[in-house]
Amino acid sequence: MGAKRLSFCACAVALLSFVPAEAGNYDGQWTVELSTQQGQCALSYRGTINFAGGRINEGGMFVQAAGLVEPSGKVAIHITRGSDQLAAGGLLRGQTGAGQWNSPTQQCSGHWHAART
Numbered sequence: 001m002g003a004k005r006l007s008f009c010a011c012a013v014a015l016l017s018f019v020p021a022e023a024g025n026y027d028g029q030w031t032v033e034l035s036t037q038q039g040q041c042a043l044s045y046r047g048t049i050n051f052a053g054g055r056i057n058e059g060g061m062f063v064q065a066a067g068l069v070e071p072s073g074k075v076a077i078h079i080t081r082g083s084d085q086l087a088a089g090g091l092l093r094g095q096t097g098a099g100q101w102n103s104p105t106q107q108c109s110g111h112w113h114a115a116r117t
Contacts, residue, residue: 026069026092027051032114039108088112
């Protein structure tokens with residue numbers, strides 16, 4: 001009886017090791033591309049963002065970015081550069097994502113695409 005239990009436990013552990021990582025874990029580095037669809041700002045950007053614990057909180061001397069990605073993949077990000085602001089939302093799925101952005105201060109908007117790097 002003990003050998004059967006041990007064998008069952010070993011099989012269960014082996015099967016669990018092949019279960020994919022928890023769905024909705026989007027932490028890590030993502031390459032993002034933004035393009036303008038409406039307005040005169042002609043914003044074009046390609047860069048990276050990092051999520052840790054489902055949150056982004058990055059910035060440098062001139063730019064601040066904050067936001068989150070929910071376990072479902074829903075994204076909400078707010079970026080501030082001086083007096084300019086940009087809000088982006090969308091959805092990550094697996095290794096890619098897409099959505100829309102809007103800059104009320106520049107009066108323009110567009111789309112973004114992302115890929116996990």
